[in-house]
Amino acid sequence: MAAGTAEAARGGGGPGQEELTALAAEAYVYGYPLVSGLSLVESCTQEGFGALAPAPFNHFSHADRPERPDAYPGFGGGDTVCSAAQLDLSGGPLRLHVPDTGGAYYVLQFVDAWTNNFAYLGSRATGTGSGDWLIVPPGWAGEEPGGVRGVIDAPTAVVSLVGRIACDGPDDLPRVRALQEQFSLTHVEPGTHRTGLPAPDTDVPERLAFFERLRVWTADFPPAAADRAYQDRFQPLGLLEEGPSPYVSAGPALVRALAEGMTQGRARVVAAGRSGAPVGGGWEMDPHLHDYNLDRFEVGTIDSTEWKISDREASYLVRAVAARQGLWGSHGYEVACAHTCQDSDGNRLHGAHSYVLRFEQPPPAGAFWTLTTSGSPESRPVGNPADRHAIGDRIPGLVRADDGTLTVHIGGERPAGPAAVNWLPAPDGEFRPVLRLYTPGRAALDGSYAFPAVELRER
Structure with missing residues (x-):
């Protein structure tokens, strides 16, 4: 891996300049959801997001009001009050408690590091009664504790948990706030629990920071097995190298290919932006923008061809568009939006x-x-x-x-x-x-x- 990248960086051997640039554009489209999603995870834990105050990993942050529909950034639309928790499962499973909402609508949406919605709890998926759920990291083989309704097997060690509770207006806020306080996360196994993302090399030039983040975070949060052969194609770019970053002293050919490829990849995502299909009366709706999850269907998801993109490589571009236009948005069967x-x-x-x-x-x-x-x-x-x-x-x-x-x-x-x-x-x-x-x-x-x-x- 290192030799191939070094040759590309010197401009000798390996792919030519145009091929290297095209490869970098594909890598940008493929990796944009991972980088944008985990960058938002960082923001949620350090600065907060929208109406949500910052909260450390494995703790909930609750908004105290519905977000105005014109607020940006944010998750809400004036009809729900939002909650979020960034989960780090590297120290073992977490036990999630959800309260009885008394029949009122709510949803907890589970999003992996690649922005795949892989599980839902709530009114549609599991009902509005109280209960505990076990959230386990990849490869966990421990013993399930008693008293849980089910196990949610996470595809990646970091998971974003996005919640929305229906709110009928200012007079309904006390009920919603009381429910929020009843959501809880607790560690199941003793030990040291990491509370952060792997850090990219700070000596990497800013113009290459995207690819450095993609390199580091891909190593810690590998994609589904079916994606790895496609990802292996990016070896000449240095994205699969471990240890010291190849971008600290990358050669001019590689720097140029990565910079130009990022520009081309970004333009490709913008050009592929979706507004929705006509549904009459001048309205448009796109309930299938988040149908790129093809591999992991835990509780509350619908595993059917209707809600999956048939072409895996085409799903990478759709996933990037969704991350740009509606990061952490829901499947259309949970919430559909017409405009x-x-x-x-x-x-x-x-x-x-x-x-x-x-x-x-x-x-x-x-x-x-x-x-x-x-x-x-x-x-x-x-x-x-x-x-x-x-x-x-x-x-x-x-x-x-x-x-x-x-x-x-x-x-x-x-x-x-x-x-x-x-x-x-x-x-x-x-x-x-x-x-x-x-x-x-x-x-x-x-x-x-x-x-x-x-x-x-x-x-």
Whole structure:
């Protein structure tokens, strides 16, 4: 390995410059999820993330409020309160306790170091009752303790646990906060427990830092066996070398190939960005953005061809796009999100106007549905007396017509009369409504549900 890399770094032997650059671009696409995901793990443990305060490994961090839909970064959309825990299983299994939520929706999503969603606990997957679960590291062969509902076998020693609890508004926060305090993680086996990620070599130049992180973290968190043959192709780049970093004093040919390859790989990921498939009424939805997990299906996942990308190599690019657009997002069978940016005439939605959205049939969601508005970076959220940033089927007092039709009023100005209950404020600039379906029904996924168009009220 070292000889091949050294030859490439000197520019003699091994792959040519163009081939080396193309290989670096492929390595960027392949490794971007690992680097971005574990970089976020570091942020969560050191600086925090969004509404979540920093917390050490194997401890929960809980948000104290729903995140505004326009907040970035963050995991929420104004309808749930988030929790997260970064797990380090190198010291042995962890026992996770989940409380009884009394029938209220919640989900705990397990994400491995490569950003694969490999397990779910919660309303859809395991119900809302209390219980304990054992989370074990790769290759663990210990004895299962008594009193656990099941074992979750982690593909990597570091796992991100992302939780969301449904919240019906400010008055519901005390209930949610009380539930959060009941989630716990405890070590099962005595001993020393590592609390950190392997450190890249700080002497590596910044322009090569991505590949240094990929090299170090790949060694500690190997991918699924089926990915390793593909990963072996990156040997000429030095990504498989152990010990001292080959990037501290890399030759000019290798430096140029890695820098140019990263630029090309990043452009490839950006170009492959996905907005979703049309689902009617000007709406788009992409419930299959996170279907790249092909190997590990623990509790709560659906192991079927419908939710797996058939081409393994194609899944690497989808995985990179998902990491860029929706890192740690859920499978579409847990939460499906539809969005639009246009009215029924095809014009861009803008907060200077008022709109209506008429649901003749409620959105098909097994748990609940919520509509929020997301503005452009230059748009400003509109304040409102109720501090409302989401509307959905859990809002008390929504006004419906005699035939059951629900008309949501969207805009910067609060409508007069009873319609005010059905008002969803919009930013003052361009915006897009986002419709979240928690545990979406089959009609939402197979295209049989007719998403209504957003209609301009001012004609």
